[in-house]
Amino acid sequence: MILTVTLNAALDLTHRVDRLRLHASNRVRQVSARAGGKGVNVARVLHALGHESVVTGLAGGPTGEALRRDLAASGLPDQLVPIGGETRRTVAVYDEERADTTILLEPGPVVTAAEWAAFLQRFEQLLPPARAVVLSGSLPAGLPEDAYAQLIRRARAHGVPALLDADGRALLAGLEEAPAVVKPNAHELAAASGTDDPRAGAEALRAAGAQSVVASLGPDGLIACTLQGSWHARPPQAVTGNPTGAGDAAVAALALGLVARTPWPERLTQAVALSAAAVAAPLAGDFDPVLHRRLRHQVSVQPLAPLEGETRCP
Ligand SMILES: Nc1ncnc2c1ncn2[C@@H]1O[C@H](COP(=O)(O)OP(=O)(O)OP(=O)(O)O)[C@@H](O)[C@H]1O
Ligand SMILES: [Mg+2]
Numbered sequence: 001m002i003l004t005v006t007l008n009a010a011l012d013l014t015h016r017v018d019r020l021r022l023h024a025s026n027r028v029r030q031v032s033a034r035a036g037g038k039g040v041n042v043a044r045v046l047h048a049l050g051h052e053s054v055v056t057g058l059a060g061g062p063t064g065e066a067l068r069r070d071l072a073a074s075g076l077p078d079q080l081v082p083i084g085g086e087t088r089r090t091v092a093v094y095d096e097e098r099a100d101t102t103i104l105l106e107p108g109p110v111v112t113a114a115e116w117a118a119f120l121q122r123f124e125q126l127l128p129p130a131r132a133v134v135l136s137g138s139l140p141a142g143l144p145e146d147a148y149a150q151l152i153r154r155a156r157a158h159g160v161p162a163l164l165d166a167d168g169r170a171l172l173a174g175l176e177e178a179p180a181v182v183k184p185n186a187h188e189l190a191a192a193s194g195t196d197d198p199r200a201g202a203e204a205l206r207a208a209g210a211q212s213v214v215a216s217l218g219p220d221g222l223i224a225c226t227l228q229g230s231w232h233a234r235p236p237q238a239v240t241g242n243p244t245g246a247g248d249a250a251v252a253a254l255a256l257g258l259v260a261r262t263p264w265p266e267r268l269t270q271a272v273a274l275s276a277a278a279v280a281a282p283l284a285g286d287f288d289p290v291l292h293r294r295l296r297h298q299v300s301v302q303p304l305a306p307l308e309g310e311t312r313c314p
Contacts, residue, residue, distance in 0.1 A: 002046055002255050003130040003160075005123070005151065006039030006057035008108045008140040009080065011067045011089045012284070020095040020102060029096075035070040036090060036284065038136030038165060041248035042255070043076050044285035045274065051256060054079055056126055058119060058140065060109055061086030079126055081119045085109020085140075101242075111142035123151060127158040131259045134251060135174070136165040145169045152177035161258055164210075165251050167191070175209040180258055182210040183251050189215045198223055199230070203307055214254055214271070216247050221272050223304070226264055230304040233268035235276040235295060245284025250275035269299040 016030045039057060046053040059067055059080040064087035071078045088108035094101050127133070133155045135148050144150070148170050152162040161180035164171065167188045175182065182205060186198060193201035202213040202225040212226035219238035224231050253274040257267030277292035278284075 001052045001054055001129050002043075002132050002134060002259065003054050003056060003126050004039035004043045004046075004134045004136065006037035006055065006137055007111075007119075007143060007147065008138045009035070009037035009040060009057045009059055009064075009067055009087060010106075010108070011063050011070070011087060012036035012092065013089055014092045014094060016094045016096060018095075019097040020093055020100075026093075033066065033070065034283070034285075035067045035074065035076075038248050038251075039134060040071070040076070041245045041285035042134050042136060042252045044074065045249050045252035045278070045287060046255070047074070047076055048287070048289075049252070049256070053077075054126060054130075056080060056119075056122065058083045058109075058111060058115065059087050060084055063087040063089055079122060081115070081122050083109055083111055083115045085111065088140075108138075108140045109142075111140050113142075116143055116147070120150070120154070124154060127155060127160050130155075130158075130160050132161050132163060132180075132255050134163045134165070134255050135179075136248065136251065138167065139170050146173040146176075148174035149177045152179050163251060163255050163258060165247065172208070175205060178209045178211055181212045181214055181254055183214050183216060183247065183254060185216045185247055186218065189213075199225070199304065199307065202230075214250070214268070216250055216275070218243065218246075221299075222250065222268055222275075224264055224268055228264055230306070231265060231268055231301050232304055233265075233272045233299055233301045235272050236298040236300070239276045239279040239291070241279040242282055242284070243279050245286075246275040246278045248284065249278035249287055265301045268301055269296065272299045 043053040056079040060083035088106035091104040164179040189201040193204040221234035250271045253271035273295035278287040280288040
């Protein structure tokens with residue numbers, strides 16, 4: 001079982017309109033709602049691939065209940081810990097004429113120290129059957145900056161490797177506990193490392209503690225810097241569609257590779273194929289299975305020469 005943690009889970013609402021007009025009333029054609037947040041997306045992808053996952057994190061209020069109902073309807077077991085605050089919603093307004101989306105992200109609840117303590121207790125209970133833990137997304141207000149670092153430390157005590165997909169200070173604090181993999185995108189990597197060069201940035205995050213760094217570069221694929229070597233994996237061509245959630249699909253594939261100890265070039269091939277196939281699916285957490293099967297044979301993986309001072313396995 002792979003445990004996915006979404007501390008700032010959300011109910012994702014999509015409103016479809018013919019054409020979005022600002023400063024005016026807009027009639028909505030169709031509304032849909034589904035459970036979201038990065039760890040939830042990862043769990044959806046794992047489930048679609050036939051792998052067992054458990055969703056944990058925090059959920060509260062009527063929105064939290066709606067989120068849990070949707071998880072149950074999607075066949076995703078949930079171990080969300082209740083909180084007093086209300087789970088946030090994200091609102092996407094899809095303009096059909098322009099094929100364009102505008103997104104509003106609510107800030108989310110404020111979590112108390114007692115709620116965080118209750119979460120830590122639940123997390124400890126969920127670790128023994130877990131083969132890997134995926135920590136994804138932003139931290140809600142009230143949580144300590146080192147929340148992910150605390151979870152990585154606890155996972156390690158149970159021999160469970162952690163994969164961290166976070167941004168800013170949550171990412172930087174997490175590095176100190178040596179997560180097995182971190183998966184920043186190009187923007188997150190540049191902000192965390194202070195350099196726009198992804199290779200140098202990835203090595204800087206390894207030097208700061210991550211065991212391996214897999215940086216996602218949108219249509220340019222992934223670069224991985226690991227103790228076993230460094231590689232650049234690319235899709236055969238850019239896919240058009242919705243890139244939101246592509247990173248979560250990449251994380252799902254990397255978590256499976258971590259559990260199976262798949263050699264890195266094969267792991268990266270799977271991650272690029274799955275994430276590119278996710279771009280072709282309109283909703284985050286979904287992927288196009290036909291494109292996924294085809295792309296698995298078309299990803300190119302090139303080894304990168306070691307940088308000066310880089311540490312490798314002998
Ligand atoms: N247009 C595209 N065509 C093909 N593959 C893509 C495209 N965009 C993204 N990908 C694949 O998806 C992976 C993740 O994309 P990206 O770097 O945008 O992640 P992200 O910003 O973390 O996404 P998110 O956080 O929304 O899930 C890339 O490494 C690549 O393999
Ligand atoms: Mg991302």
